[in-house]
Amino acid sequence: MISTRKLAAAFAAAATLLLTGIATAELSTQRQAGGAAIAQPELRLDGEYGLWVREDADRVLVSWIAREPGPGYLRVLTGNQVREELATPAANVHTASFRRPRGNEVVLQYGSSDDPQDRHQTTLYLGAEGRRARPVVSGVDSIFVVADTHGDYGSLIRLLQNGRVIDGQQRWSAGRSHLVLLGDVFDRGPDVTRILWFLYDLERQAERQRGRVHLLLGNHEIMVMQGDLRYVAPKENLIAELHQVDYSRMFDVRQSILGRWLATKPALLKINSVLFAHGGVSPDYLPFTVPTLDDTLAGYMREDIFYHWADSTFWTNPANLVGHDSASIARRENFFWDENSVFWFRGYVQQDTLGAALQAVLRRYGSDLLVVGHTPTPTIHQRYGGALIAAHPRAPATEMLLLVRAGREHRRYRYGLSGPPEPLPPAAAAP
Known part of the structure; x- marks a missing residue:
């Protein structure tokens, strides 16, 4: 049991968070929205905020x-x-x-x-852990894309409502459209747990209307599930403290409902001719296809090595590593943590000289467009002559990409927190 004194201290800490970190984030959001008045978010731990x-x-x-x-x-x-x-x-x-x-x-x-x-x-x-959706989908007319929400539940809801993806009661209202979230729901912001429960249910609501919600894994999902908690927001840490568990345990891939659900999510997705990844698809991934990469991810996440990655005692017992040599372990480490992995790669957004590499990847995967998050930029924009869209605006969950199928191509639009969508400005010619 948690002592009365400890509970009092924990809730006092929550009040401090409201007056400092949350208020600071709110002021930042005001600036990002061009000075428009936005109500200060309420610090909440009840219901799905702390479930x-x-x-x-x-x-x-x-x-x-x-x-x-x-x-x-x-x-x-x-x-x-x-x-x-x-x-x-x-x-x-x-x-x-x-x-x-x-x-x-x-x-x-x-x-x-x-x-x-x-x-x-x-x-x-x-039993949702048995529902691993196919990572290749075709015949979709409208695709909404949001990158790197980082615990900003309020902005995410406002953005989806402005795009009419959800209604005023936060229910799916986009019919047969698809919504893609490019990972990094975790860390930095205060309402990660609430976003996850929201998406967990929204996924089923969309399916009932023959739409879909696709959540990709990003580097911050992998970090939390493997015990790297450096970027967890104070309020999210408080939730775990009140439950008397390590934060990563709340998303345990073998026992927790949200963790098992997250373990069914892909790192790479293809809808129509569009490829989606959190970081990007570097030439290191030319040997893969979308399904084989998904099979590899699912297999690795089922292993004891993934589950005990941050447990130093696990690695000191040779019996735990039977069937693995140094090369096998290195493959797994590189898959999840290498700077060229789909979770971490930033090359196409940070450089403008990788056109040939990008085209090789698109040819290999039968795609004409790669959409990525991970690397923040001032606004959603196109690069490499329109072969790549960088979808992570610097302020989390303040812009959304819309792709509308038009023959073999997709018209490209950008939503903000308010107002109608605007056509995405064309990219400069690829170098």
């Missing part, structure tokens, strides 16, 4: 953070029928568990027994 759900054997464990100390409740529904009702004692942080039901879709209703404003609902899609 942690994981499976252990045949049980599902649910932990949430209340706005105020008091008794809590958890109601479990399947098929619109209440299966279990659980009460938790007075506290700020609550945990309850239930036996995993037979059905895969489970609705959780949870929160404070005393405060009607602190009651929430989340749908779990158990």
Whole structure:
């Protein structure tokens, strides 16, 4: 149990965050939006802002953070029928568990027994780890693209609403369109957990309308899952502290619901003739295809080496490395951490002399356009004669790319936080 003194200190820290880091981020957003008034975001830990759900054997464990100390409740529904009702004692942080039901879709209703404003609902899609979507898709008319949201939930919602991807209730409203997020949901910003739960459900909403949400893995997803927590925002660290776990444990690829879901996501995606990656596709990846790279990623993420990457005791036991030699381990390290990997490559955005390399990659993958995030630039723009789009504006989640299929090509537009889309200015000729 967390002591009363520790809880008080933790929530005092939360108040400090609101007055410092969050306020600073809000002022920055005001400047980025050209001085337009934007309401200061509210620091929240309740509901899906601080929800942690994981499976252990045949049980599902649910932990949430209340706005105020008091008794809590958890109601479990399947098929619109209440299966279990659980009460938790007075506290700020609550945990309850239930036996995993037979059905895969489970609705959780949870929160404070005393405060009607602190009651929430989340749908779990158990078994989602078995749903690895194909990373090659065709026949899509409209593709919305957002890069590197970095925990800025408020801006992401505003951006998607302006593009009519979601409605005023934050429900999918884009029909058969596809939404691509280019990775780096994690780190820097305060609402990573909330964004992940939002996308987790939005994915299913889109599928019901025959649309799709594609979340690619970026370097910051890999960093957190492998225990590199240097860039986790103070508020996100606070959530883990209140749950009394290491932050990466909240996204454990073997037990946590969000971690298992993230482990099904690709590093490279092809829609129509457009290739998407977080960092970029360097010539090092010419031996791959989109499916073989996805198979490699999935295989590596299932291994004990990936799961225990940051555990020094794991590496000192030779029994854990049976079947691996130094070359095998180096391949995995390079795949996830090398500067030329799909998670880290910046070459096409930072240099203007790689046209031949880019064209070789596009030919190999049967594409005519590569869209990347990772490397921030002042605005979404085209490079290399339009063969590459750098989609990561310097301010996270303040611009969105729209690609509209027109025959064999795609018309290219840029959305901001408000106003209609504008055509993407043409690129200079490739060197």
